[in-house]
Amino acid sequence: MGRWMQSPTGKVLGIGLLALLMLIPLMQVRWLVQERQGMRETAIEQIAQGWGxxxxxxxxxxxxxxxxxxAADEKEKPRxxxxxxxxxxxxxxxxxxxxxxxxxxxxxxxxxxxxxxxxxxxxxxxxxxxxxxxxxxxxxxxxxxxxxxxxxxxxxxxxxxxxxxxxxxxxxxxxxxxxxxxxxxxxxxxxxxxxxxxxxxxxxxxxxxxxxxxxxxxxxxxxxxxxxxxxxxxxxxxxxxxxxxxxxxxxxxxxxxxxxxxxxxxxxxxxxxxxxxxxxxxxxxxxxxxVDVYQRNERAGKYGLLFIAMTFVAFFLFEVLKRLRVHPVQYLLVGAALATFYVVLLALSEQIGFGAAYALAAAAVVLIVGGYAAAVLRARRAGLLLGGVLALVYALLYGLIAAEQYALLMGAGVLLVTVALLMYLTRRIDWYGWSAAAEPVRGEAVTMERS
Structure with missing residues (x-):
């Protein structure tokens, strides 16, 4: 069972399951946005009571x-x-x-x-x-x-x-x-x-x-x-x-x-x-x-699963291309940081406006995930690269949020380019060979531990 989980198929299925698991905090964030929006409507009613x-x-x-x-019948009087x-x-x-x-x-x-x-x-x-x-x-x-x-x-x-x-x-x-x-x-x-x-x-x-x-x-x-x-x-x-x-x-x-x-x-x-x-x-x-604050927050949340999945795929590509190992718990921690972005964005946007809040929340998450990736992958360059990719992802997300009428068209284009890029980067990978090559690395590590 453990060997199957280390295979490319098991790894991909596990990452997909973890990405789906992140729907739980994303749904909580959407409910939080709706709750705050309801509070805003209540505030507008309070304003209207005193103004009109x-x-x-x-x-x-x-x-x-x-x-x-x-006219009435014989028994009743006219009314x-x-x-x-x-x-x-x-x-x-x-x-x-x-x-x-x-x-x-x-x-x-x-x-x-x-x-x-x-x-x-x-x-x-x-x-x-x-x-x-x-x-x-x-x-x-x-x-x-x-x-x-x-x-x-x-x-x-x-x-x-x-x-x-x-x-x-x-x-x-x-x-x-x-x-x-x-x-x-x-x-x-x-x-x-x-x-x-x-x-x-x-x-x-x-x-x-x-x-x-x-x-x-x-x-x-x-x-x-x-x-x-x-x-x-x-x-x-x-x-x-x-x-x-x-x-x-x-x-x-x-x-x-x-x-x-x-x-x-x-x-x-x-x-x-x-x-x-x-x-x-x-x-x-x-x-x-x-596109007021809550509309923008709700629109950002709709793309949450897509961008969490894209970040997980980026980590997985580093595993494959650099022959590194990332534990599922580490994927979960990265996903938690990405989900926290939406809570921070909502809280800040109510205070300082959406644009500034988005910049601060995105910068914080990019620094956290980039630094964590550098530590996990034991390569500063890998952390910088993943941080740069994540910053690009947040820039694309902001473009999708700001584009009211063309958001679907832009989102479809980004998704198509992402899939094409993944296919290009993995075109020469021998997935069966990668799975077999992983065994000696694990065996060598076990031998080193025993010695």
Missing amino acids: GRQVIGGLVLAVPTRELI VRLASETVLADDVQVSAAMHVQMRRYGIYGAPVFTSTVQLSGRFLPEDLAGYQRSSSAEWLTDKAELRLLLSDLRGLQEVTALKINGRPVRFVSSTDRIGDLASVAIPIDLKALGDQPITFEASLKVAGTESLQVLPLARSTSVEINAPWSDPSFIGAALPGERKLDAGGFSAHWRMLDLNRSYGQHWVNGDTRIEALLGASAFGVQLYQP
């Missing part, structure tokens, strides 16, 4: 209470059903200028913003008259409200201007909601307005965390968002028709029609089917942080 969360602006909608007499009809505007224009900064909670940070939002639009009297005629309920038009919908009212910092038909008005608090959206309201008497359209203008200051979206709650919705953020991610139901990106920030413009969404211009408030569709129609921008 991910914001969705719904514009102004018209809510009209309704009353309907429900009155109270409801509320939600009516959307004919057109809405939204302009949002975002001012971004980083807020921190402990060691974790998230981009937050304050946005100056300009809203304007109108409701057509013929729309209101048509919806009222088609309804079986009585519309209480003297008790109507215009409601501003916002996902997180904690972020509504200021209302600098608010006009209905050119006259200044004020918002009042409201407990009414439409789906997940809270609201503030403006009482309005539709009877007093008669047949004239309802126009509105509003200037708001809204704070939020990470993303700003708009709901297309009008027959025609025009939205413009700009911010000094060079890495926006346009999210939601629609991409901007026009956008401009540069180092100083971005600007984007959307135009949505009622034909582009899956609900109509009015509905009975409380219709869960409509409310479920509202969130799916939102669109806007997320303040994306390209």
Whole structure:
């Protein structure tokens, strides 16, 4: 059994088993990354509680209470059903200028913003008259409200201007909601307005965390968002028709029609089917942080087994080419040092950033493994060479982590070159002869010990 383990086949299988064994600490590191990422999300929630969360602006909608007499059978009295009809505007224009900064909670940070939002639009009297005629309920038009919908009212910092038909008005608090959206309201008497359209203008200051979206709650919705953020991610139901990106920030413009969404211009408030569709129609921008610390750590961990295996293969090649011996325990120690790299990288990257953390962690592991290899293989040159190879491996790994879109292509190329290099270096090795030649070396060592 011992002789078989010293054979090339046994040695290769043993090294492969040791490499697979290193999956255990690598999986522990991946769980640690996920745990720290969860702690970061908790920190972002804490920031949002005091500042404002991910914001969705719904514009102004018209809510009209309704009353309907429900006929009953002979045994029951007629009853009155109270409801509320939600009516959307004919057109809405939204302009949002975002001012971004980083807020921190402990060691974790998230981009937050304050946005100056300009809203304007109108409701057509013929729309209101048509919806009222088609309804079986009585519309209480003297008790109507215009409601501003916002996902997180904690972020509504200021209302600098608010006009209905050119006259200044004020918002009042409201407990009414439409789906997940809270609201503030403006009482309005539709009877007093008669047949004239309802126009509105509003200037708001809204704070939020990470993303700003708009709901297309009008027959025609025009939205413009700009911010000094060079890495926006346009999210939601629609991409901007026009956008401009540069180092100083971005600007984007959307135009949505009622034909582009899956609900109509009015509905009975409380219709869960409509409310479920509202969130799916939102669109806007997320303040994306390209390949953040935890994404990079997770990506580095995905290549962990590959690079541990490559290092083991390098040690094995020194065994074969230099006629040296490396014990399985020594392979395990080298693997433990390589696995420790990922823990050190995670811990440092939370404090000093990923680039500097990667350089320090890689340098430490290269020095440790290179020095250990020099001692184990009893050759300083071998230690320097293995340290250089390991440094090259970490440089390649950093390139794979940094290349977001081409990581798979680069990884496949590195793997192909590595296999080709191994085949080239071992092309003249007589594996059967190496196994037979190993016996005298072992026998000579035993004789020396007895003498």
